[in-house]
Amino acid sequence: MAVPSVPLSGGDTSGPSPRGGRSAVSSAIARAAPAAVSVGLLFAAWELYARYGGVRPTVLPAPSRVFGQAWENREALMDNAIPTIRATLAGFACSLSAAFLFSALVDFWPSLRRALFPLLIASQTLPLVAIAPLVVLWFGFGLLPKILLVALVTFFPMMVALVEGFEATEKEIGQMLRAMGAGRWRVFWLARLPSALPYFFAGLRISITYAVVGAIFAEYAGAAKGLGIYMLNAKNNFRPDLVLAAVGVSAALTLVLFGLTVLFQRLAMPWERAAAGRGSEGRQ
Amino acid sequence: MTRLELRQVRKCFGPREVLAGISLNVAAGEFVSILGPSGAGKSTLFQLLTGAERGEGEMLFDGAPLDDHGSRFAFMPQRDALMPWRRILDNATLGLEVQGVPRRAARERVAPLFAEFGLAGFERAWPAELSGGMRQRAALLRTVVQQRDMLLLDEPFGALDALTRAAMQRWLEAMWRRHHWTALLITHDVREAVLLSDRIYVFSARPARIVSEIKVPLPRPRTADASVAREAAGLEAGILDTLLGATDPQLSAQRPSPRR
Ligand SMILES: Nc1ncnc2c1ncn2[C@@H]1O[C@H](COP(=O)(O)OP(=O)(O)O)[C@@H](O)[C@H]1O
Ligand SMILES: [Mg+2]
Numbered sequence: 163m164a165v166p167s168v169p170l171s172g173g174d175t176s177g178p179s180p181r182g183g184r185s186a187v188s189s190a191i192a193r194a195a196p197a198a199v200s201v202g203l204l205f206a207a208w209e210l211y212a213r214y215g216g217v218r219p220t221v222l223p224a225p226s227r228v229f230g231q232a233w234e235n236r237e238a239l240m241d242n243a244i245p246t247i248r249a250t251l252a253g254f255a256c257s258l259s260a261a262f263l264f265s266a267l268v269d270f271w272p273s274l275r276r277a278l279f280p281l282l283i284a285s286q287t288l289p290l291v292a293i294a295p296l297v298v299l300w301f302g303f304g305l306l307p308k309i310l311l312v313a314l315v316t317f318f319p320m321m322v323a324l325v326e327g328f329e330a331t332e333k334e335i336g337q338m339l340r341a342m343g344a345g346r347w348r349v350f351w352l353a354r355l356p357s358a359l360p361y362f363f364a365g366l367r368i369s370i371t372y373a374v375v376g377a378i379f380a381e382y383a384g385a386a387k388g389l390g391i392y393m394l395n396a397k398n399n400f401r402p403d404l405v406l407a408a409v410g411v412s413a414a415l416t417l418v419l420f421g422l423t424v425l426f427q428r429l430a431m432p433w434e435r436a437a438a439g440r441g442s443e444g445r446q
Numbered sequence: 447m448t449r450l451e452l453r454q455v456r457k458c459f460g461p462r463e464v465l466a467g468i469s470l471n472v473a474a475g476e477f478v479s480i481l482g483p484s485g486a487g488k489s490t491l492f493q494l495l496t497g498a499e500r501g502e503g504e505m506l507f508d509g510a511p512l513d514d515h516g517s518r519f520a521f522m523p524q525r526d527a528l529m530p531w532r533r534i535l536d537n538a539t540l541g542l543e544v545q546g547v548p549r550r551a552a553r554e555r556v557a558p559l560f561a562e563f564g565l566a567g568f569e570r571a572w573p574a575e576l577s578g579g580m581r582q583r584a585a586l587l588r589t590v591v592q593q594r595d596m597l598l599l600d601e602p603f604g605a606l607d608a609l610t611r612a613a614m615q616r617w618l619e620a621m622w623r624r625h626h627w628t629a630l631l632i633t634h635d636v637r638e639a640v641l642l643s644d645r646i647y648v649f650s651a652r653p654a655r656i657v658s659e660i661k662v663p664l665p666r667p668r669t670a671d672a673s674v675a676r677e678a679a680g681l682e683a684g685i686l687d688t689l690l691g692a693t694d695p696q697l698s699a700q701r702p703s704p705r706r
Contacts, residue, residue, distance in 0.1 A: 334527040335523075337493065337498045338521055338523050338527050340497065340498060341496035341497070341498075341519060341521035341598075342521075342541045342544040342592065344544045348544060352540070352544075359531070431531070433530050433572040433573075433574060436572040436574045437530065437572070
């Protein structure tokens with residue numbers, strides 16, 4: 163049976179538009195410029211103050227000296243950065259796995275939430291300064307206490323992010339999947355897990371910075387090698403320039419890890435860019 | 447032949463009565479609408495039908511109690527519920543995937559329908575890249591490919607602008623004439639109900655009762671023919687009177703207390 167063709171409203175035929183006229187490189191430079199300027203100004207002010215402000219270099223070394231010393235001691239710094247990276251990543255991996263497991267359990271059995279959350283919140287009130295030496299005392303100078311401390315500072319934010327992410331699933335999607343005949347597992351896998359992705363990445367960005375700090379704290383409390391113990395030794399030898407050099411390395415490390423999470427998010431959530439591309443002209 | 451039959455279906459959320467005894471039926475190949483003010487409990491009825499909530503009363507499908515909720519209805523929720531992380535093609539195959547159809551086969555079954563649904567060329571697009579009308583058609587596509595016995599459509603065009611909505615109503619009318627789905631449509635748009643339905647159940651405000659049942663004996667297509675359209679307009683005015691008459695006392699009684 164022939165059916166009259168149905169006209170569709172004009173706005174309907176517009177498709178996905180090719181996005182981004184500018185080249186990616188020039189837009190990246192444009193985005194990095196403000197940060198470069200502010201960092202440059204900060205360093206310039208610091209350099210001037212250290213040189214002409216009458217402070218001794220053993221109190222506040224100029225950035226030029228910090229960079230110079232960092233370069234001269236680059237082998238020692240790298241040598242100490244590697245255990246820190248290892249502790250950060252190992253601790254973070256453990257914490258992520260645990261957070262994933264427990265958040266999924268809480269999602270399936272919400273009453274677990276009331277059992278776990280008070281404990282977890284309490285764990286976040288433990289001062290790292292006090293707990294780090296104890297953990298080292300109990301578990302020695304190896305990798306384990308570092309993993310535990312990194313996990314201690316990153317588990318909770320990841321767990322909360324995931325639990326909230328699962329709960330952010332659109333109610334209608336759940337109802338529709340149920341009507342399609344999906345069981346709880348199916349709903350979790352098809353809807354709740356992907357719904358949690360934005361929350362997961364927000365948590366990831368925060369936690370990864372905590373993770374580096376946690377690892378350094380653990381090393382500070384006792385380690386054979388690592389940026390934390392390097393800082394402690396440099397301080398005890400009245401070498402603030404080397405302390406700051408190590409701080410610079412840890413900052414660079416944090417930035418790289420942060421950048422990786424952003425990159426990872428882009429790859430994992432390609433639809434986000436499509437949504438951003440439509441922007442204000444999006445649907446009503 | 448009656449497919450869906452509800453007898454005195456009631457539902458309370460705690461102390462709040464939402465459905466106060468709903469009895470209705472839908473025959474095979476029939477397009478039936480539920481028309482009622484927002485907040486009446488229309489979506490709640492679909493929650494009962496899809497098994498998301500339990501209520502009292504009898505719900506029969508082909509004469510047997512409706513307990514195997516998953517298998518009878520293809521349900522389109524009030525918001526389009528497209529998954530932003532799936533491309534349109536993968537959104538469309540979702541129901542088949544849940545049924546266990548292999549991805550390849552599901553895609554092959556869905557692909558030919560894209561043109562009919564005005565979505566040709568958008569198979570690989572993300573939902574965020576589509577206009578409101580296209581999203582609704584994609585959601586409808588996802589619903590009908592499940593090839594269930596009956597469609598449950600909850601205000602499919604409620605969020606669209608008037609122009610797009612009118613276009614979508616015409617389109618759905620044409621689609622229904624071709625496919626003769628058995629459908630239960632929720633709407634708060636009187637014109638939409640008259641345009642699309644064989645019969646209309648008018649719900650009161652909460653707690654919902656059926657205020658009246660209206661047959662729409664107009665020939666189809668109803669949008670193209672001017673004389674039919676005039677008749678439809680007359681019917682529409684009558685229904686609007688019923689609806690306002692039924693809800694007015696409720697509205698004025700509710701007005702002083704702030705909405706919870
Ligand atoms: N899960 C729920 N718990 C409590 N109240 C609910 C729930 N779902 C719906 N309601 C209430 O039921 C009433 C009817 O809602 P709904 O069926 O969505 O109305 P409609 O679809 O007709 O606009 C509303 O007052 C709403 O607050
Ligand atoms: Mg509703």
